[in-house]
Amino acid sequence: MKKIIIILLAVVNQSILAQYDPQALSVLDAMSAKYKKLAAFKANFSQKLTNKTAGIDEVISGQIIVKNNKYVLNVAGQRIFNNGTDIYTYNPEISEVTISSYDPDESEINPGNVYDLYKEGFKYALISTESSGDRVIDLDPEKRDKSYFKIRMIINAKDELKSFEVFENTGNRYLYSIESFQPDLLPDSYFTFDTTKYPDVEVIDFR
Numbered sequence: 001m002k003k004i005i006i007i008l009l010a011v012v013n014q015s016i017l018a019q020y021d022p023q024a025l026s027v028l029d030a031m032s033a034k035y036k037k038l039a040a041f042k043a044n045f046s047q048k049l050t051n052k053t054a055g056i057d058e059v060i061s062g063q064i065i066v067k068n069n070k071y072v073l074n075v076a077g078q079r080i081f082n083n084g085t086d087i088y089t090y091n092p093e094i095s096e097v098t099i100s101s102y103d104p105d106e107s108e109i110n111p112g113n114v115y116d117l118y119k120e121g122f123k124y125a126l127i128s129t130e131s132s133g134d135r136v137i138d139l140d141p142e143k144r145d146k147s148y149f150k151i152r153m154i155i156n157a158k159d160e161l162k163s164f165e166v167f168e169n170t171g172n173r174y175l176y177s178i179e180s181f182q183p184d185l186l187p188d189s190y191f192t193f194d195t196t197k198y199p200d201v202e203v204i205d206f207r
Contacts, residue, residue, distance in 0.1 A: 007198045019123040024137045027126065028118045030159040039065035041182040045111050047075070048175040056172070064111045065184060069104075070191040071112040081193045086207065088193035097193055100206045109151065111176055114164055117151070133157025 035041065042065045049058045062075030073080040081088040082102055090097040109117065118124055118139050127136040139151040150167040165179040195203060 001079045011044075019125065019140075021125040022097055024124040024126040025118075027135050027137060027155055027159070028124060030151075031155050031161055032115050034159045036129070038183050040065065040184045040186060041112050042066075042182050043095055044180045046177045046179055048177070050173045051135075051171045053171050061112075065190075066112040067186060067188070067191065070188065071110075072191055073110060073112065079193075081191055083188070083192040086192075090193055090198075090201070091161070094202075095198070096204065097195070097198070098206065099193075100205045109164075109166055111178065114151075114153075114176075115161065122151075127152075130178065134162065 042063065044061070044063050044194060047060050047062060049056055059195040060076055062073065064074070065072045069082075069084045071080075071082050073082075077090075077091070077093060079090045081090070086103055087100050087102050088097055089100075093189060121142050122139045124137060124139050127138055129135050133156060135155045137153045137155065139153065140149070147170075148166050148168045152165045152167070154162045154164070156162050160181070161178060163175060165176070168174070
């Protein structure tokens with residue numbers, strides 16, 4: 001009986017360590033610090049959506065430009081401007097832009113905020129280190145009210161994020177792969193949709 005208790009305690013302790021793995025935290029901190037040093041950056045990425053049950057296998061490409069808490073996201077024919085206060089979603093096909101207030105707590109996971117995502121509300125564990133130097137890290141949300149139950153990151157030996165995959169409760173899996181990355185520098189005005197440049201656009205303001 002004593003031996004069984006010792007084994008159970010060892011398993012419990014290992015589980016606790018895996019929830020907030022210091023090795024994973026070290027890798028995540030190094031990655032985050034690397035991107036924080038940049039005034040701004042531009043990344044081209046691919047987004048792959050799969051759902052084996054529903055037979056879904058789709059790939060789209062996108063681009064994001066990030067400066068501090070601001071970003072411009074180009075994906076699926078839309079341009080999304082976030083100036084840190086408001087979000088402008090512009091659809092050129094129907095010449096329409098919707099404006100809503102930005103709430104960081106409701107922000108979607110995207111290639112612009114994923115570098116700091118682990119810092120609040122997540123457990124993390126280093127799953128493996130590949131021979132190439134790539135580190136595989138899983139993030140699990142502390143609260144179970146999320147639409148997803150896991151985020152898997154692959155971070156290379158240079159502390160650069162290669163990809164991240166979001167596992168949703170519906171069975172959807174979104175894999176974001178960083179295709180190219182470069183530092184960039186743009187004025188703050190770039191991150192606000194300028195309606196004067198699109199006189200025919202219909203503005204729908206939800207603020």
